[in-house]
Amino acid sequence: MKSKLLLFGLILFIAFTACNKDKVSTYNASFHATPYQIKIPKYFPTLLNIPADNPMTxxxxxxxxxxxxxxxxxxxxxxxxxxxxxxxxxxxxxxxxxxxxxxxxxxxxxxxxxxxxxxxxxxxxxxxxxxxxxxxxxxxxxxxxxxxxxxxxxxxxxxxxxxxxxxxxxxxxxxxxxxxxxxxxxxxxxxxxxxxxxxxxxxxxxxxxxxxxxxxxxxxxxxxxxxSNSKFDKYLRGETNLTTDEFAGYVLFVSENGGDCFHCHGGSGNPLFTTNLFYNNGMDSIFNDPRDHSQVTHNIKDKGSYKAPTLRNIMYTAPYMHDGRFKTIDEVINFYSEAVIFSPNISVLMHHAINGGIQLTTIQKQQLKTFLTTLSDTNFISDTTFSKPSNLK
Ligand code: HEC
Ligand code: HEC
Incomplete structure (x- = not known):
């Protein structure tokens, strides 16, 4: 027990001195900008992508x-x-x-x-x-x-x-x-x-x-x-309940035999609602966009692969997909339900591709859509700290 405590103390110490060192190299003695600490929302990942040469102030x-x-x-x-x-x-x-x-x-x-x-x-x-x-x-x-x-x-x-x-x-x-x-x-x-x-x-x-x-x-x-303040976040934090339909939509979202969305768009233990990874989700059979993920990997298997975007605030961001081909969420859900195209490049995570999609009933489609609306965060789109400074023309 004692040695564990000691080790813990040591780790804390190293972390602390490492932090200090960082500060010294970033802020010289004559200059003190105010360090800004990102508040990591509950359940969010703790890994932040902040380059060492650009600390937040x-x-x-x-x-x-x-x-x-x-x-x-x-x-x-x-x-x-x-x-x-x-x-x-x-x-x-x-x-x-x-x-x-x-x-x-x-x-x-x-x-x-x-x-x-x-x-x-x-x-x-x-x-x-x-x-x-x-x-x-x-x-x-x-x-x-x-x-x-x-x-x-x-x-x-x-x-x-x-x-x-x-x-x-x-x-x-x-x-x-x-x-x-x-x-x-x-x-x-x-x-x-x-x-x-x-x-x-x-x-x-x-x-x-x-x-x-x-x-x-x-x-x-x-x-x-x-x-991080959508209805779904509030539900996760125990501050509100989902309606029966919202909950049914959530279950569909995270079930392989339902909507099967979660492997790429998170949602189960991944509150970002994206893996931030790249997949071919079966929208096409011919791929000739020079700016798909194969531009990065130089692997022809990645032709037609794109980032799976976050589904947070998805109701505000139409049209959908890299080429904006779908104007509404209904069109997106119809695509995943019955219009998926099987090709040699399609992601193995599109488990139902062989059937043309997940084959949802009309009621299930509605429930899935209702769940997606719980990802809308009105605080985010109205937060004045993110908006145009009032004294700027
Ligand atoms: C195999 C991974 C995968 C699965 C499974 C998957 N998606 Fe996607 N999703 C993607 C990718 C990749 C894109 C972007 C494709 C593109 O633009 O070419 C995308 C795009 C979307 C978009 C548009 C996002 C935007 O900002 O334009 C929505 C909405 C969406 N998916 C919802 C769903 C729903 C709902 C399900 C389950 C029924 C689902 N996805 C299942 C990978 C996946
Ligand atoms: C003319 C419209 C336009 C302007 C102006 C613009 N963007 Fe964008 N931005 C886009 C488009 C379109 C994309 C998607 C491009 C793509 O991935 O092919 C994008 C993508 C991005 C992304 C990537 C997001 C992600 O999830 O990967 C970032 C970051 C970004 N823009 C930041 C900025 C910043 C910062 C500025 C100002 C310096 C800016 N953009 C100006 C249209 C614009």
Missing amino acids: VEGIRLGRYLFYDGRLSGRTEPDSLMSCCTCHIQSNAFECGINNSHFIGGATFGLTGIPTPHHMLPMINLVFNSNGYLWSGFINKNNTVLGNASYGVPAQQPYNYTNIESVVWMAITAPHEINGTIEKTVNMIKSIPMYPTMFKAAFGTEEINIDRISKAIAQFVRTLIS
Whole structure:
């Protein structure tokens, strides 16, 4: 017993000194940003994807929130050439653009030039808990050694890599189908806006503004976007009950002989409602998208494989799938029920593919849909700490 206690003490000690060391290397003596501790919701995984060189701070998050919502991130000021993350990632749609967007009709996004994005959107929900790669393909991941991109005119050096949320920022700025700008123009624009130098100083210690700091601040903000207060969360925490139909839908969701959704979308002991892994879920028989998961693995078996998105807040994020082919949840459920296409590439976890799907009755379909609505988190889409700062135009 005594030796166990000692060991425990030792572990605590090592953890403590390790923490301290971290702080010393991150914050020098003359500079104290306020460390921000992510509150891990009950039952959530404890592994966070926060790069060692970008610790979260209150000041960094605040700056990131401004930049996320500042259309001048495009490097331009004319009203029709403003674009930032918020142009497409809209809070009321769980940070997708939504199917009723007056600009992106039907939920199909395009850049300032009018060039369409290669895929439909993904939401920004609980991304800090994902260490398995971002984008539909998973191209942005910690093991990606590709640097820069000659076609964007971006130098092949840090921070122009494809490894984490930080990378998405320079990609969004330079991509022809998004902001279609240049890093130089964006950095100069942000430098010229009076409020920013002080905010950079508060976040990073000096007034210097560069793409590395812009990316880090926005990534910090994105990592705070945590959704954990849906009706289903309240049910798990014992704060409310599910209706009979909601519960029946949940049972279908997690039963192999019911909906059989949970292997890929979690839900049973996995409150993220995604494994953040990549599967071919049987929507097609011919695969010619260069940006599916095979782009990352270079394995032809991964043709037609995409990230299984989280089903949290799924009612806010239509249209569905990487190509937005389904406009409603009913269409999605009908697909899984009777329109699954068997192909050599289909995931083995699509257990009912040989029958064309899970073959639900009309009542079961309703119950499954009713359960999915319990994943809507009204707090998340109205939380003012995630919304546009009121003093930003
Ligand atoms: C023109 C619309 C548009 C703009 C502007 C935009 N995005 Fe996106 N974003 C998308 C689309 C579309 C996807 C899905 C792309 C894919 O995976 O092929 C996406 C995906 C993402 C993802 C991956 C999510 C996941 O679960 O893997 C992140 C992170 C992200 N965007 C962050 C940002 C940030 C930060 C900005 C601002 C610097 C930004 N986006 C600007 C359209 C946009
Ligand atoms: C073999 C793994 C797998 C299983 C099982 C599975 N899915 Fe999926 N799901 C995926 C993948 C992969 C995608 C994205 C496919 C794409 O876009 O090409 C997806 C997409 C979705 C989407 C659209 C998400 C969005 O943001 O666009 C919904 C909704 C969905 N699935 C619900 C379900 C339900 C309900 C079940 C059970 C009836 C289920 N899934 C079973 C892997 C799976």
